[in-house]
Amino acid sequence: MPWTTPSIKTFTPVATANEATHRQRTYREAIAEGLHDLLAKDPSVFIMGEGVDDASGVFGTTLGLVDTFGKDRIVDTPIAENGITGIAMGAAIKGMRPIFIHMRPDFLLISLDQLLNHAAKWSYMSNGQVPVPLTIRCIIGRGWGSAAQHSQSIQALLTHLPGLKVVMPATAYDAKGLLVAAVRDNNPVVIMEHRWLYDNPGYVPAELYEVPIGKALVCKKGQHLTIVATSMMVHEAMRAAEELKKANIEAEVLDMRSIKPWDKECVVTSVKKTGRLIIADTGHRYGGVAAEVAAEIAERCWDSLKAPIRRITMPECPVPAAASLEELYYPNYKDIIRTAQGLLP
């Protein structure tokens, strides 16, 4: 059915596109494999969420896990996000490593009390005595009239208060590596996946490897401007960079990967080299991730900047349903190209 088969041209890092030398898996498969291996290796890991054991298996990422690990570790839950978050946290502070899954970040908003008043503060409030090794997965939706309550990108909202970690994998490699890192982390970590990346293939090693939380990735090197992007926007940025290259403009593209903590040094180093910065985020502009990056870079790279910092974000309105409005709503590589051209002499 159309609403379940979104498609987008995605990039596969050229150096790792070879099946012979670099094992290929989709973003979805990478998550499924990561979950499976984490469960197999660590008896304290378990999964909970609405429909985690059903025939859709959270867009295919938990399919079959209940057959292998049973209903005690793959736990279908009532629809009670706030309570379940607290219950998962309770298990986490007593020695388990729960992974709580929301089909959409929008539903996670119900659990902000347990997440922000409790999970995010527990370590600090207890003077470090009670850590919260809780992993939360959610999948950003988009398109087919998903509309205002099924396509929100709430990363900025989650990062304002100290204590939560937030990551946004843009590739299959990171989808698995950040999941493993999140589950092994002793802090509450929210993983924001993107539904439109699920079919995107890439290099995924077979073993349980970690992508360190807090480290960005240089996807493409360049000297004329820096584009820092998150999630889906990494793919738009790469496409923009390819087009810009044809006009002899070399953009350096950074995948932020981790929203909090974020890799300030990586961005600072790049901007000191290029002197120009565009930030492309899947979230909103006001108080957003792009605003945070812009502020930090303005403070630290003032002398290197040759042009104003630019932000590419969702517009300041909720997500509309109509296809005609969706089309206008989401920025894409063309917006990045246009913005880049405006920054260069």
Place this chain on the structure above:
Amino acid sequence: MNIDDQIALQLFQKMLLIRLFEEKVIAYYPEQEMKTPVHLCIGQEAIAAGVCAHLQPTDTIFSTHRNHGHCLAKGLDIKKLLAEFYGKKTGCSGGRGGSMHPADPTCGILGTSAIVGGGIPLAVGAAWASSMQGKNEVSVAFFGDGASEEGTFHESLNFAALKNIPVIFVCENNSYATASPFASRQPLTVSIADKANGYGMPGVRIDGNDVLEVYRVAGEAMTRARQGQGPTLIEAETFRWMAHVGPVDDTKTGHRPAPELAAWRNKCPVQRLQQLLLNKGIINSNQEEKLRHEIDTDLEAAISYAKQAAAPTKEDLLNHVYAD
């Protein structure tokens, strides 16, 4: 025709409209022009029809992602609703809501949330406002069995009972939340209706596929509410025939067992009332055919209207984020 027969006929007309509306959506959906996730209510029509038959336009309802039946039963124009599905400017929400978020205050639909449990407290607040304003209006919260697990359900029941608010909680228990069966979400030792007692209001469990029973029990709840006797919780047992979302048979995709669906299809609420009307001679089969034909003609006209209506444009994108 006596009054009971007239009511039965009206209920049939509403249920048939809902059924044929949903079937029309199924027929046109494969064209991929209705770009909106549709949560069809086929099999559950009796609840919407039986409850809303008691409501005036000034009474309000708050529905869910599965709202088509409630909206039609409350009197939302089929053209406006279909134009909304097609993402058009003349849709009931200007095309920005789609199938999940219809709104039409002129018939008492003050917006629709697709967050599970999201509409329940809104119904309480709206009903409370009516009583603060000294109006004899009621509000209905429609929601699924899954929603009765959310905090908002429990918090709303408590408050409604505390303040004696004229609200009717109508839980459509179709045994599933997406593909998750009731038994993996709630203990089988208590029903949803049982919970009402604990919050201090009557809870009634009824056959949600028997529209006359729905009509009768909803009527009693309305009377209580309008006479200042406070809220009621109705748990209506029913079953949805289609997949959670989309015009799909989800027993074929392994989401629910086929025999369960087959058993419920035999308990079709529309068929049941139709048989009764025919048996009692309230309508004959010619009249029934004619009614179907009329509804179909209206629906076809509404589809054509929705398809050719203008889509919202750039000028529309940023307006109404804030009220004027």
